[in-house]
Amino acid sequence: MGCAPSIHISEGRAVYHGGKEAEDAPGAAAPPPPAGPRLPPGQKTTASPGARGAGLAESEPRDGSGRKVAAADVQFGPMRFHPDQLQVLLVFTKEDNQCNGFCRACEKAGFKCTVTKEAQAVLACFLDKHHDIIIIDHRNPRQLDAEALCRSIRSSKLSENTVIIGVVRRTDREESSVMPLIAAGFTRRYVENPSLMACYNELLQLEFGEVRSQLKLRACNSIFTALERSQEAIEITSEDHIIQYANPAFETTMGYQSGELIGKELAEVPINEKKADLLDTINSCIRIGKEWQGIYHTKKKNGDNVQQNVKIIPVIGQGGKIRHYVSIIRVCNGSNKAEKITECVQSDTHTDNQSGKHKDRRKSSLDVRTLASRTSEVGSQRRHSSMARIHSMTIEAPITKVINIINAAQESSPMPVTEALDRVLEILRTTELYSPQFGAKDDDPHANDLVGGLMSDGLRRLSGNEYVLSTKNLQQVPSSINTPISLHDVPPRIARAMENEEYWDFNIFELEAATHKRPLIYLGLKMFARFGICEFLNCSEPTLRSWLQIIEANYHSSNPYHNSTHSADVLHATAYFLCKERIKVCPAPLTQCRGHWPYWWPVPPGSESPWALTGSLRSSFEAAGKRRRGYGTGSFTEERFQSRKQTLDPVDEVAALIAATVHDVDHPGRTNSFLCNAGSELAVLYNDTAVLESHHAALAFQLTARDDKCNIFKNMERNDYRTLRQAIIDMVLATEMTKHFEHVNKFVNSINKPMAALEVNGEVNRDEEAINTMLRTPENRTLIKRMLIKCADVSNPCRPLEQCIEWAARISEEYFSQTDEEKRKDLPVVMPVFDRNTCSIPKSQISFIDYFITDMFDAWDAFVDLPELMQHLDNNFKYWKGLDEMKLRSLRPPPE
Numbered sequence: 001m002g003c004a005p006s007i008h009i010s011e012g013r014a015v016y017h018g019g020k021e022a023e024d025a026p027g028a029a030a031p032p033p034p035a036g037p038r039l040p041p042g043q044k045t046t047a048s049p050g051a052r053g054a055g056l057a058e059s060e061p062r063d064g065s066g067r068k069v070a071a072a073d074v075q076f077g078p079m080r081f082h083p084d085q086l087q088v089l090l091v092f093t094k095e096d097n098q099c100n101g102f103c104r105a106c107e108k109a110g111f112k113c114t115v116t117k118e119a120q121a122v123l124a125c126f127l128d129k130h131h132d133i134i135i136i137d138h139r140n141p142r143q144l145d146a147e148a149l150c151r152s153i154r155s156s157k158l159s160e161n162t163v164i165i166g167v168v169r170r171t172d173r174e175e176s177s178v179m180p181l182i183a184a185g186f187t188r189r190y191v192e193n194p195s196l197m198a199c200y201n202e203l204l205q206l207e208f209g210e211v212r213s214q215l216k217l218r219a220c221n222s223i224f225t226a227l228e229r230s231q232e233a234i235e236i237t238s239e240d241h242i243i244q245y246a247n248p249a250f251e252t253t254m255g256y257q258s259g260e261l262i263g264k265e266l267a268e269v270p271i272n273e274k275k276a277d278l279l280d281t282i283n284s285c286i287r288i289g290k291e292w293q294g295i296y297h298t299k300k301k302n303g304d305n306v307q308q309n310v311k312i313i314p315v316i317g318q319g320g321k322i323r324h325y326v327s328i329i330r331v332c333n334g335s336n337k338a339e340k341i342t343e344c345v346q347s348d349t350h351t352d353n354q355s356g357k358h359k360d361r362r363k364s365s366l367d368v369r370t371l372a373s374r375t376s377e378v379g380s381q382r383r384h385s386s387m388a389r390i391h392s393m394t395i396e397a398p399i400t401k402v403i404n405i406i407n408a409a410q411e412s413s414p415m416p417v418t419e420a421l422d423r424v425l426e427i428l429r430t431t432e433l434y435s436p437q438f439g440a441k442d443d444d445p446h447a448n449d450l451v452g453g454l455m456s457d458g459l460r461r462l463s464g465n466e467y468v469l470s471t472k473n474l475q476q477v478p479s480s481i482n483t484p485i486s487l488h489d490v491p492p493r494i495a496r497a498m499e500n501e502e503y504w505d506f507n508i509f510e511l512e513a514a515t516h517k518r519p520l521i522y523l524g525l526k527m528f529a530r531f532g533i534c535e536f537l538n539c540s541e542p543t544l545r546s547w548l549q550i551i552e553a554n555y556h557s558s559n560p561y562h563n564s565t566h567s568a569d570v571l572h573a574t575a576y577f578l579c580k581e582r583i584k585v586c587p588a589p590l591t592q593c594r595g596h597w598p599y600w601w602p603v604p605p606g607s608e609s610p611w612a613l614t615g616s617l618r619s620s621f622e623a624a625g626k627r628r629r630g631y632g633t634g635s636f637t638e639e640r641f642q643s644r645k646q647t648l649d650p651v652d653e654v655a656a657l658i659a660a661t662v663h664d665v666d667h668p669g670r671t672n673s674f675l676c677n678a679g680s681e682l683a684v685l686y687n688d689t690a691v692l693e694s695h696h697a698a699l700a701f702q703l704t705a706r707d708d709k710c711n712i713f714k715n716m717e718r719n720d721y722r723t724l725r726q727a728i729i730d731m732v733l734a735t736e737m738t739k740h741f742e743h744v745n746k747f748v749n750s751i752n753k754p755m756a757a758l759e760v761n762g763e764v765n766r767d768e769e770a771i772n773t774m775l776r777t778p779e780n781r782t783l784i785k786r787m788l789i790k791c792a793d794v795s796n797p798c799r800p801l802e803q804c805i806e807w808a809a810r811i812s813e814e815y816f817s818q819t820d821e822e823k824r825k826d827l828p829v830v831m832p833v834f835d836r837n838t839c840s841i842p843k844s845q846i847s848f849i850d851y852f853i854t855d856m857f858d859a860w861d862a863f864v865d866l867p868e869l870m871q872h873l874d875n876n877f878k879y880w881k882g883l884d885e886m887k888l889r890s891l892r893p894p895p896e
Helices: 019-024 097-109 119-129 146-154 157-161 179-184 196-229 248-254 276-286 398-410 415-428 445-454 492-497 508-514 519-530 533-537 541-553 564-578 615-629 638-642 650-662 672-678 681-685 691-706 718-733 737-759 764-775 778-793 801-824 841-864 867-885
Strands: 008-011 074-076 079-081 087-091 112-116 133-137 163-168 188-191 233-238 243-246 292-299 305-316 322-331 351-354 372-375
Touching (some): 074 196, 079 196, 087 097, 097 112, 097 133, 097 196, 112 119, 119 157, 133 146, 133 196, 146 179, 157 196, 163 196, 248 322, 276 292, 398 415, 492 508, 508 519, 519 533, 519 541, 519 564, 519 650, 533 541, 541 564, 564 650, 564 778, 650 691, 650 778, 672 681, 672 691, 672 801, 681 691, 737 778, 737 841, 778 841, 801 867, 841 867
Parallel strands (some): 087 133
Antiparallel strands (some): 074 079, 305 322, 351 372
């Protein structure tokens, strides 16, 4: 009977027409005979100009950009095969837009397409072509009984792996059940949509979903054929030891008829071996996922004893549980020696797991005990990862190398390890490896708003209003400003305010008052002199002073929080951390110093010959070094210098101090989310990504390079400048809160945990050398610098209580002001709890400390040793907790 004349076939990008359409078409070719042979690959037949699909003939499938697409091989466990070009049968009573949509989609996807209008021709056509996908019009039951047609197709065994789709009408009524369609044999339904891309996407989903699954099921036929023909006796049971499959060799060996064993429990099969110790050994082995191999005695159905060499393999399935047991059996010969098992079946695997222990959330970052496992190789099957292998990369990133190593390890690993490594690969292929995924905390709206407001770049953009920053009108230094000529000209009140700047309890607010809100230039001059920054940069003190002036002038004094006082506070914290024993740049021998380098800094590798300092210059440097490093009196010997190991390089120290100075320059007093929601110029310029941090870094270098009088970098060599510039930029960008947890987790895993692992050994000298080597790698120095400036940037909760309260008041006022402006301009309110009429400042501080501060300073304290800061943090948290328990929303309790 074959395909009726109303069938159109698109094969090899050729379109055929039969029936009345072909007769009416001018110059139409004669239709192919029913059930005629297919065209050889690559042969084309041109359709008439008026025929549907004319001009669309192509020889190979193409993607959306018109490029040729190669059909990918299908991987099914260790089996790989190449699928044929997919064939689609369209059953429509008339060629409407929906039918044409699927026809064009087939052309676009490169599928062979057949269209028929007559229901009686469908089954014959399917039996002839064996289509992979059949799409039946189910919109007009009176014209075509789609369910009856589907049942007739399913009655053929050849349709077992065919995907059948029912096109249903779009309706505004209540959704109807799909059970009638499923009962009729449909695979799924398609709600009518004649759009080319909708049809094309549906076909692609079918190709890589149901059709791909059916191809794998079809491949099982070859596997079962191999099992059926195998001379090895093979038995498969469920986890409850119900026999699910026994191949003919097994049935013959045991004397059973075909299918007689299926569904029986192993206990029902007569066995001769009743030794409890052997059975217990077998069960205890296979129930924990290990393979067992040995000699086993049993009885045939007729009662004859038989000795077998048996290998029992547990098969892990869904949920990581054992779902099947596969037994491979070889009957032993008369000498009771086991015959050699096929090479593909090797010795059993023994895997021992040692569970790691977990600490609570805050301290888990410092737990260095991890899961340890030992696995021996298994060759029973060649197991492959379910993910695609990466073979052809010519340039490999480190993460690619890691993934390739894991992929290679999977090849010879037992199934539980393979599946666990699959999950590892899924995690490694994500973009945010160290950033946690937060769930909403209904009981803590303050935490939710802080996370949403500080860790997103305007993801809630609901308004088109624009908020334009006047960043083009950069501040110049007014000539009338009375600035110090040098540190010797500092007024006494300001000098007194800076007397204890080396200590953590230094009060930045006293300096702010003494300098009339211009603390940065004074503190900057003193800090930079103490650290010898001018000597490193080879710049004069007037140049540094001019630079500090222009930087401070571009901080907004009108901001409650993000002003030059905050910058000076972060500079102070940075300097404090740089002087800690673990971090500080340690001196090198005096013979390794030269011209513009302070004597306590080592000459970088590859530099010119050393330049020895002599006379009064040497003495002044020594005196400065003693004051700066706290060595007190005494001589500086080469041995004393070499006994200390440095963590950071001089360039790291200079970069940290400069980054702290400029890290918030020209801050508008609004968050990144606000700028993105408002469509600000900066947000557009930086693509809504790290908007403010990118602006701070870029503007700092723009201001510096604008005038030679304030260009502190002008005398640096090009390579040195680029190294310093990159370090400054990296540290400023590290203050962006969206990367907060990524930086903290990297620090914990790359610094804290390896250090803890080395320190537990007890061999101080060797471990100290190993720790220094680890910390000195460029990657770890970068992590240390990022963590340093991050802790300095948000160290307010670790300050003495009165300073902590003042900083809390300032940041709250800045957030209140942002919320007010968002409401006025009808912008999304990114932190709703910061409403000045309803906000609880104690709750906001508690949430901030809980979510952002505690873990970070725990890790930083473990590295640097900061008992004073941690005590302040504990006291301040208790203070805010006490106010919250009193149901107070203010900064302080009411006066008694």
